[in-house]
Amino acid sequence: MLLKLKILKVADVTSSYVDWFSVPETICYSDSQYRSHTLEGQKEYVNSCLSNDDVDLYGIFDDDLHVGNILISGLNSIHKKAEIAYIVGDTRYRRKGVASFAVSTIIEISKTNYQLNKLYAGLAEGNEGSRKVLQKNGFVLEGRRFAHLFYEGKFLNQLDFGLVL
Numbered sequence: 001m002l003l004k005l006k007i008l009k010v011a012d013v014t015s016s017y018v019d020w021f022s023v024p025e026t027i028c029y030s031d032s033q034y035r036s037h038t039l040e041g042q043k044e045y046v047n048s049c050l051s052n053d054d055v056d057l058y059g060i061f062d063d064d065l066h067v068g069n070i071l072i073s074g075l076n077s078i079h080k081k082a083e084i085a086y087i088v089g090d091t092r093y094r095r096k097g098v099a100s101f102a103v104s105t106i107i108e109i110s111k112t113n114y115q116l117n118k119l120y121a122g123l124a125e126g127n128e129g130s131r132k133v134l135q136k137n138g139f140v141l142e143g144r145r146f147a148h149l150f151y152e153g154k155f156l157n158q159l160d161f162g163l164v165l
């Protein structure tokens with residue numbers, strides 16, 4: 001694999017990217033389960049990220065193949081903290097270290113390009129893959145919000161993780 005992060009452009013939006021969100025195990029712990037995804041809608045989303053100076057949306061690429069995304073939000077925070085969220089949408093790339101690579105790369109970018117002091121991320125309790133990705137990258141559990149999320153007809157706890165850079 002030749003993994004890299006690149007700011008996602010409208011031209012990167014393909015039907016394969018849109019199809020990520022029709023896989024039940026991809027959206028079972030995500031607000032994406034409440035949205036419908038279309039080519040036009042994803043292009044608008046990518047465009048809105050490009051025109052928002054508080055966020056950067058990176059595509060995770062294996063060479064030229066778009067396999068996932070990592071979003072960083074809060075770049076203008078006076079507290080120098082930003083939130084991250086990520087997805088490895090191409091299921092062939094799961095459990096191969098792709099999300100771990102993306103988080104580790106965003107940590108470096110956050111220090112060198114954004115001069116941030118802290119990153120944080122929230123996930124639904126039970127999302128073991130996501131929890132391991134954060135813990136492998138040094139994030140620590142800062143809190144548990146009880147019954148904070150409603151996914152697939154159930155109330156789930158939210159685990160809040162943070163990393164002081």
Ligand SMILES: CC(C)(COP(=O)(O)OP(=O)(O)OC[C@H]1O[C@@H](n2cnc3c(N)ncnc32)[C@H](O)[C@@H]1OP(=O)(O)O)[C@@H](O)C(=O)NCCC(=O)NCCS
Pocket residue numbers: 025026027029030085086087088089093094095096097098099100101122123124127128129130132133136
């Ligand atoms: C969660 C997700 C990002 C993990 O991506 P990934 O590229 O497969 O993760 P990695 O390969 O870097 O795995 C990191 C560790 O988690 C483990 N892992 C990954 N998925 C797992 C799962 N479903 N259950 C248990 N462990 C899992 C890996 O085996 C690895 O463990 P190891 O280092 O001990 O070998 C991916 O499954 C995904 O996109 N899910 C849907 C969207 C989502 O949940 N995003 C996060 C929202 S907070």
